[in-house]
Amino acid sequence: MTYLFHIAVCLALVIFQTALKPQVYFLTGFYDVLTAYVIYLGLFHRGRDIWPIILVFGGIMDTISGGPLGLFLTTYLWLYLLTRWTTRLIHRDNLVLHVFIVAVGVIIQNGVYIGTTLLLGKATLFAAPTLGVALTQIFWALGTGGLLLVLFRRMHRLWERMLNTYFVRESAQSG
Amino acid sequence: MFSKKTVVIIGAFFLIIANILILSVISQRYPTSGPGGFTISLLAPFQEAIAGSSRFLKGIWRHYFNLILVSEENDQLRKQLARADEMKNEWVEARLANDRLRRLMDLGGGFSQALVYAEVIGRDPTAWFKTVVINKGHRDTVAVGMPVMVPEGIVGQVVSVSGHYAKVLLIVDQNSAVDALVQRTRARGVIKGEFADQCRLEFVLRKEDVQVGDTVVSSGLDNVFPKGLRIGEIKDVTSDATEMFYTISVGPYVDFEKLEEVLVVVSPKDVIPGDDK
Numbered sequence: 507m508t509y510l511f512h513i514a515v516c517l518a519l520v521i522f523q524t525a526l527k528p529q530v531y532f533l534t535g536f537y538d539v540l541t542a543y544v545i546y547l548g549l550f551h552r553g554r555d556i557w558p559i560i561l562v563f564g565g566i567m568d569t570i571s572g573g574p575l576g577l578f579l580t581t582y583l584w585l586y587l588l589t590r591w592t593t594r595l596i597h598r599d600n601l602v603l604h605v606f607i608v609a610v611g612v613i614i615q616n617g618v619y620i621g622t623t624l625l626l627g628k629a630t631l632f633a634a635p636t637l638g639v640a641l642t643q644i645f646w647a648l649g650t651g652g653l654l655l656v657l658f659r660r661m662h663r664l665w666e667r668m669l670n671t672y673f674v675r676e677s678a679q680s681g
Numbered sequence: 682m683f684s685k686k687t688v689v690i691i692g693a694f695f696l697i698i699a700n701i702l703i704l705s706v707i708s709q710r711y712p713t714s715g716p717g718g719f720t721i722s723l724l725a726p727f728q729e730a731i732a733g734s735s736r737f738l739k740g741i742w743r744h745y746f747n748l749i750l751v752s753e754e755n756d757q758l759r760k761q762l763a764r765a766d767e768m769k770n771e772w773v774e775a776r777l778a779n780d781r782l783r784r785l786m787d788l789g790g791g792f793s794q795a796l797v798y799a800e801v802i803g804r805d806p807t808a809w810f811k812t813v814v815i816n817k818g819h820r821d822t823v824a825v826g827m828p829v830m831v832p833e834g835i836v837g838q839v840v841s842v843s844g845h846y847a848k849v850l851l852i853v854d855q856n857s858a859v860d861a862l863v864q865r866t867r868a869r870g871v872i873k874g875e876f877a878d879q880c881r882l883e884f885v886l887r888k889e890d891v892q893v894g895d896t897v898v899s900s901g902l903d904n905v906f907p908k909g910l911r912i913g914e915i916k917d918v919t920s921d922a923t924e925m926f927y928t929i930s931v932g933p934y935v936d937f938e939k940l941e942e943v944l945v946v947v948s949p950k951d952v953i954p955g956d957d958k
Contacts, residue, residue, distance in 0.1 A: 528804040538806060571805050572805050572811060623855060
């Protein structure tokens with residue numbers, strides 16, 4: 507059931523990013539929302555069962571994006587690992603961590619993209635528009651990253667509560 | 682001589698007669714002055730004030746109800762206006778879609794190849810890569826490698842296909858390359874995607890005549906895009922004495938931010954009519 511929840515959220519976020527976001531002019535510089543979700547998973551879901559979800563997320567994004575195959579998968583895996591490692595140093599409920607960790611994640615993600623593109627021999631990446639896009643994404647992440655983490659956490663708690671209620675009712679009826 | 686009772690009756694009779702006579706005389710006149718006039722003058726201002734106040738309060742009451750009615754009517758009219766605006770917007774959208782489709786059909790009419798009309802339904806999830814998803818796939822005869830265009834020029838190339846959908850790599854993506862010609866001088870080069878929806882024309886030798894404002898078209902030599910399709914206009918030409926090639930910046934004719942409908946060229950190996958050079 508938890509898998510179902512994560513996959514549903516992933517699909518909803520991908521649809522938001524590919525169909526809705528391009529229609530809203532002020533959101534065109536928004537960062538990859540799945541980055542925030544991967545960071546949320548790294549902060550609050552540490553079980554081994556999360557790895558397949560990360561693989562699915564990366565696979566979906568690699569399929570629909572025009573980037574080199576495996577780029578999103580690599581990025582998400584590293585982000586998840588780094589987030590888990592961060593929680594060893596800083597408490598996962600730290601408010602400052604929530605505010606900055608998504609922005610740091612976006613910086614890492616953009617770094618991976620730019621690095622990969624440079625490796626592929628695209629020499630014009632450090633032009634002004636590239637920097638502008640990266641900075642816009644970082645500012646968006648600073649402004650909304652923490653809120654998204656809270657939103658994801660509440661959504662998941664709500665889902666678990668609904669499931670518990672449903673199963674308690676089912677077991678009561680069968681009992 | 683008369684009893685006391687008779688005197689009282691006679692007195693009462695005369696009093697009644699006298700009273701009737703007085704009343705009949707007084708009621709034939711309308712005094713405008715004197716004590717009556719004074720009384721009226723005294724009372725009238727108060728009456729006027731009270732009547733005025735009453736009228737004022739009645740007016741407020743009536744207007745209050747009128748305002749309520751007007752407010753309700755206003756709400757209804759606003760709803761009607763909103764519906765009318767919505768309908769107008771739908772009409773404008775339909776008209777614009779009609780214009781776009783007409784232009785696509787006009788473009789298709791000049792082609793000998795089969796064209797498949799498709800709508801853009803999704804875009805790349807990140808700002809770093811430039812792809813779109815269209816609502817036609819291999820069930821609609823769309824295949825990997827097919828060129829995609831609009832009346833303004835080349836859009837890109839199909840890079841991935843499923844049953845009913847396909848992913849198109851735009852020419853402004855950094856992974857895109859189109860063999861191209863400068864239309865005026867036939868100087869040959871390769872159009873490559875750059876960031877911010879721009880392109881650059883590479884491998885144009887410095888001996889060639891290339892100027893700002895020249896149109897760049899597809900050469901057809903890449904066996905992907907038909908020859909003569911418009912790509913963009915040269916925006917900047919830089920020549921470095923140490924380099925063998927020009928550095929040329931090209932602004933595409935297609936506005937990729939506003940891309941809604943496209944045509945997929947199903948059999949691309951052909952020459953565009955009119956490009957007879």
